[in-house]
Amino acid sequence: MRKVQLSAIGRNMLLLVVAGIYLIPFYIAVINTFKPEPAIIGRPLGIPIGRLTLDNLIRNLNAPNFNVLRAYGFTLLTVVITLTLVILTASPLAYVLSRFRRGFYKTAHYLLLAGMMIPIQVIMIPIIQILKSVGMMLSFQGLILVYIAWYMPFATFVMTGYIGTISKQLDESAMIDGASLVTVFFRIILPLMTPIVVSVIIFVTLWTWNDFITPLIILGSGTFYTVTTGIYRAIGHYTQKWDDVFAILFYAIVPMIVFFLWLQKHFISGLTAGSLKG
Amino acid sequence: MIGRLKRNINTIRFQTALLFVPGFAIYACIILLSIVLAFYYSLFDWDGVRNSMNFVGFANYVRALRQPAFLNSLKVTFFFAVIGTALVNVISISLSAQLNRPGNLTNFYRSAFFFPQLISMVAIGFIFKSLFSYIGIVNAILERWGLPLVDFLGDPALAKWTVLFVSVWQITGFGTVIYLAGLQAIPQELYDAAKIDGANPWQRFTSITFPWLAPSLTSVTVFIFTGYMRMFDFIFVLTGGGPVNSTESIAILVIRIGFNQFKISYASAVSMYFLVLVGAISMAMTYFLRRREEVLIN
Known part of the structure; x- marks a missing residue:
């Protein structure tokens, strides 16, 4: 019984890691959409709650070529x-x-x-x-x-x-x-x-x-x-x-x-x- | 009576043609005609603009075999196709075996792996470019941690592995979903019987799971191998074929010589090699894998 639970935990750990590899690029792409430029390179993974902004989206709604x-x-x-x-x-x-x-x-x-x-x-x-x-x-x-x-x-x-x-x-x-x-x-x-x-x-x-x-x-x-x-x-x-x-x-x-x-x-x-x- | 019957047969013939023609004519006038034209262009020496076309026979084909760029593109294409297909198969079979158990997280995982199938390879390419570019996110993190920076896309030895990583990342989700469907078709009794006989998990995998996955393996392998041979968007966005042609597959080469250098005839000859290669490989692979399926089943 104990063994079964341990292998279940191991399996979920493995799957979580793989799921992480799948979701992190999306996470980075989405979270950084709402950050000012310095915060993107400074803290690419962080969520600066106070400084989230819609500026990037608004500015790019009508980009020069797009x-x-x-x-x-x-x-x-x-x-x-x-x-x-x-x-x-x-x-x-x-x-x-x-x-x-x-x-x-x-x-x-x-x-x-x-x-x-x-x-x-x-x-x-x-x-x-x-x-x-x-x-x-x-x-x-x-x-x-x-x-x-x-x-x-x-x-x-x-x-x-x-x-x-x-x-x-x-x-x-x-x-x-x-x-x-x-x-x-x-x-x-x-x-x-x-x-x-x-x-x-x-x-x-x-x-x-x-x-x-x-x-x-x-x-x-x-x-x-x-x-x-x-x-x-x-x-x-x-x-x-x-x-x-x-x-x-x-x-x-x-x-x-x-x-x-x-x-x-x-x-x-x-x-x-x-x-x-x- | 016979006259009426004949008239009936003629109307049916006419109506059959009526249903058949629009779809087939569009296909024939665009796709089939294009293949014929590509072969025709490949026999001349033509830049696509001049009116005069010199017939040169198979000279373009002979020339390609002596061009380092063409031989390099074959090497790059098979690098992606062979290693990519192997990695995708190994990872997606293991993942699907792990997923094929009851658990409330299974749907979450399946959606997570499936996600990249929905998004254009161009967008995925740019997301990874922002991560792996020399001034990108990954290097920003490495710099903060005081680690040496890595030129993932600018180093010729590394760039092809970076492109391979991105493509495996995207395609594995597809493989996993297909293999999961294949696994769900395996009767549970087989596993129960094997357990009673004392088979360990690895033996159960090699004697039940893997043979039963044979049909899925055939379709995934052929689909992914030929998909890799045709891979274009990832390479185009991530490296454009560079640095120093290290990621220039045959698909990229055809477009470069056809559209940047306007060597229409030469590009057509290369594309004919491409067509024959993809056709022959997908037929040969299907044949051998199907035979393998029959051996496994009997």
């Missing part, structure tokens, strides 16, 4: 439009790939699966040439177009698996009643796909919000920036003003944490289901 609300708005718009179009195009595609598994559609399915292995840096150079030739470089439309194409393999992969679990008899009985294939899909199959659509929404939101290289290269140094490219612009390579850095990072971190706390259950179950299936 307006927080503009970045939030632009990124949110990118996420919403990307999601809408990904779901509208990937779900019917997944339906066809799931129900017709021969000939051309089978080849198409393999071509989509192969897309999940491509490193994005490989296609960046040609994508720019493609976008230039249709006049979409440095534009919102160009960014959205690349995102839709980029998420297509993942979205169809998980959706095809999910549609496989929906009985084919549903389609058949509806078609005997005279419904067309398009009607069957949008009226019967799509509503049944809600759980997998929620998963896709969570992943695509997280990835798009946090993505860096795509907006970095497609939006370049033009007028638009997302949260990630915005903080990169604002902080850059040589900034040493940690009070500004922490305030900007604070703005970057908060939205995804709120999103997580809101959808916590879906997050972990979606993540594990998605990766174990692969």
Whole structure:
């Protein structure tokens, strides 16, 4: 009995230390957001209760290269439009790939699966040439177009698996009643796909919000920036003003944490289901 | 009757195509076309601006094999991928084994480890840059304690370990959550039976836990190894590939020669190596790990 308790204490000590390694960087980033600059380097870990301040946050709400609300708005718009179009195009595609598994559609399915292995840096150079030739470089439309194409393999992969679990008899009985294939899909199959659509929404939101290289290269140094490219612009390579850095990072971190706390259950179950299936 | 049937089949064909085309066309016109174009560019000598393109065959591919920068980037890429994957696997399997017990703190720990998955690698990179930069927080603390300062990001021998640390820190949370899900699928009776047979905790781990984790191990290993090969944001923010190319992985190299030096053709040839390498390694790893799973199960 004694031995059991001792090992339980040891185990919790170990886990606490590891949890500490995980939480301390966040602690430092968050607490120093509210401190004046001298206190950051002087006492990085301390909490000077009397001297906590909102100055850093207020000052950086509109930094020279980076307006927080503009970045939030632009990124949110990118996420919403990307999601809408990904779901509208990937779900019917997944339906066809799931129900017709021969000939051309089978080849198409393999071509989509192969897309999940491509490193994005490989296609960046040609994508720019493609976008230039249709006049979409440095534009919102160009960014959205690349995102839709980029998420297509993942979205169809998980959706095809999910549609496989929906009985084919549903389609058949509806078609005997005279419904067309398009009607069957949008009226019967799509509503049944809600759980997998929620998963896709969570992943695509997280990835798009946090993505860096795509907006970095497609939006370049033009007028638009997302949260990630915005903080990169604002902080850059040589900034040493940690009070500004922490305030900007604070703005970057908060939205995804709120999103997580809101959808916590879906997050972990979606993540594990998605990766174990692969 | 037959005419009607034929018409029906044709409408179904047409409607199938209608559902299929929008999604696949976008994918084909952006992603598939890009791969074809990257291969096409790699066969020429082109800077992306000139109208004239000289066909040079596989000269860019041959040239890459003689370039120290390219060979160095392969070394750096495999350094991150091999050591990173090994560390992430060892740490997350041990952590998840510790977490897979009833206890009210389990949820707290799981959330703590999961936290870094939510935040962009750019933001994480900058948080650690503020800690590890020469004038950063860690050195401020070392100075107060009278200890010598460490140039975590500026010393070529140390910078790659710093980047590795940050990436392991972030990815371990993901591994732990996946392995925890795998552990929870192991029937408790197996452990009970092993205890009755007198197996010690280490024997229980090697004969029950580890074999049962095989499917999770396959997916985590392939995912993380190829993820490491593609790692970009951390390196870009923390070191930009420096100092003296010590952290310049192939992903960073492609972007540098393509976008800073405008050697479109040469960058395309390097990116083709990159593509084939990632594709071949993920297929080979999946094949061998799946075979290992079958051996373990039987």
